[in-house]
Amino acid sequence: MNMPADYKQSVLEISIKSRVREVIENMNRYDKMDIPSLQWFPGHMKKAQRLVEENLKLVDIVIELRDARIPASSANPMLAEIIKDKPRLIALNKSDLADREQTKRWIAYFQAQGVRAVAIDSVKGRGMKQLVAAACELARPWTDKLVSKGGRPRAARCMILGIPNVGKSSLINRLAGAARTKTENRPGVTRAKQWISIGKNLDMLDMPGILWPKFEDQLVALKLAFTGAINDDIIDREQVAELLLTVLREHYPERLIERFKIKDELPESGVELLELVGRKRGCLVKGGVVDLEKAQNVVFNEFRSGKLGLVTLDAVPDVKQAPEGQPSAEGQPAESGKGVE
Numbered sequence: 001m002n003m004p005a006d007y008k009q010s011v012l013e014i015s016i017k018s019r020v021r022e023v024i025e026n027m028n029r030y031d032k033m034d035i036p037s038l039q040w041f042p043g044h045m046k047k048a049q050r051l052v053e054e055n056l057k058l059v060d061i062v063i064e065l066r067d068a069r070i071p072a073s074s075a076n077p078m079l080a081e082i083i084k085d086k087p088r089l090i091a092l093n094k095s096d097l098a099d100r101e102q103t104k105r106w107i108a109y110f111q112a113q114g115v116r117a118v119a120i121d122s123v124k125g126r127g128m129k130q131l132v133a134a135a136c137e138l139a140r141p142w143t144d145k146l147v148s149k150g151g152r153p154r155a156a157r158c159m160i161l162g163i164p165n166v167g168k169s170s171l172i173n174r175l176a177g178a179a180r181t182k183t184e185n186r187p188g189v190t191r192a193k194q195w196i197s198i199g200k201n202l203d204m205l206d207m208p209g210i211l212w213p214k215f216e217d218q219l220v221a222l223k224l225a226f227t228g229a230i231n232d233d234i235i236d237r238e239q240v241a242e243l244l245l246t247v248l249r250e251h252y253p254e255r256l257i258e259r260f261k262i263k264d265e266l267p268e269s270g271v272e273l274l275e276l277v278g279r280k281r282g283c284l285v286k287g288g289v290v291d292l293e294k295a296q297n298v299v300f301n302e303f304r305s306g307k308l309g310l311v312t313l314d315a316v317p318d319v320k321q322a323p324e325g326q327p328s329a330e331g332q333p334a335e336s337g338k339g340v341e
Contacts, residue, residue: 052082058157059205060139061087063131065162065171068098068119071106072314073223076163087138088115089158091131093167095119097305102312109316122171132175136201155197159205165229172196172206223313228304241296242270244303249273255309259302274299 056062062083067074071092090110095103103119110117118134120127139156147153160168175198194206224230225240248256249266256266256273260280267273278284278295285291302308 049078049082052159052161055205056083056086056159059086059159060142060157061089061135061159063089063091063135063158063160063204065091065093065160065166065168067166067227067229068092068095068103068106069227069311070223070229070313071103072317073220074163074166074227074229076161079161083161089131089134089138090115090117091127091171092117092119093122093171095127096121096124097310099310099312102316105316106312106314120171122167122174125174128175132198132202155201155203157203157205163224163229164231165227168206172204175204226303226313228300232300237296237300238274238292241299242274244270245273245277245299246270248303248308252309252311259308 062079064075064079071090092098092103092106107117107119116134116138118127118130120131135158136156139158143154143156160172162168172194176196196204196206198204221230222240222243225232225235226244245256246269249268253266256262256277260277262276262280267276274292274295275290277298278290278292281295281298283291283294283298303311
């Protein structure tokens with residue numbers, strides 16, 4: 001029997017929230033901070049926020065870079081307040097790792113909210129022409145106005161913003177055709193203000209990533225941890241890896257079975273799943289005991305690199321819901337081709 005999509009959505013939401021509560025309750029026996037109270041706001045990010053506010057007047061539009069796997073959770077809730085009425089273009093990066101149908105739906109959702117959006121892959125260079133064209137189009141009213149008042153024609157000026165580890169440096173390097181900014185797969189590595197010319201029609205101001213000081217929604221924090229937007233050094237990696245495997249088991253069991261060549265029935269708990277992955281990958285120490293740290297690395301590396309398949313963790317909200325731009329975990333694994341929340 002085919003069930004309505006909204007009914008399936010509710011069931012999925014209850015399921016994952018129940019799992020999250022269970023894991024968080026279990027985390028009380030650990031010394032590390034639990035996810036609901038997780039805070040990560042390095043000093044350089046506070047400076048970055050001030051830098052953005054001080055330099056906003058220099059640009060025509062803001063390009064907000066988000067992770068296509070978590071289009072809502074990777075938004076910065078402070079951004080709307082910071083940029084105010086400045087035109088904004090959302091670029092969904094890492095779209096090669098996300099569910100393609102869900103990415104299309106997210107773009108349509110943003111458009112319905114009056115915000116232009118494009119899907120890109122900064123590593124492989126997909127969507128670059130569309131991104132530049134959209135940026136120039138959004139900036140045109142301001143550049144035309146400048147000329148109409150007697151000013152000299154100039155390139156459109158854009159500021160690139162986004163939370164850490166969404167690919168800002170990789171995007172600029174791709175557009176500029178050379179590695180002009182330091183790129184490292186660690187949250188918060190791009191820190192200094194840099195102007196970069198992209199051809200004759202676009203100048204980009206790259207700003208350091210800024211992240212909100214407190215995660216009000218525990219599911220948002222978890223999804224940021226899943227994708228690596230939160231520094232792995234400040235999370236309980238074992239618990240987060242177990243929860244990620246639990247989510248994948250519930251919504252993408254075939255991915256785990258195929259990738260790790262599992263012949264028996266998948267274990268119910270995340271703990272058992274992590275140990276199974278460790279055994280399948282030979283992450284063993286003396287006595288045949290699973291090296292859980294190595295097993296965690298396998299889980300995170302393979303999920304974040306897309307080896308476990310295309311996954312979208314944020315479901316597209318109903319248009320009737322709260323205005324876009326407020327990160328939330330509303331909705332669970334996306335319906336099209338599945339998704340994970």
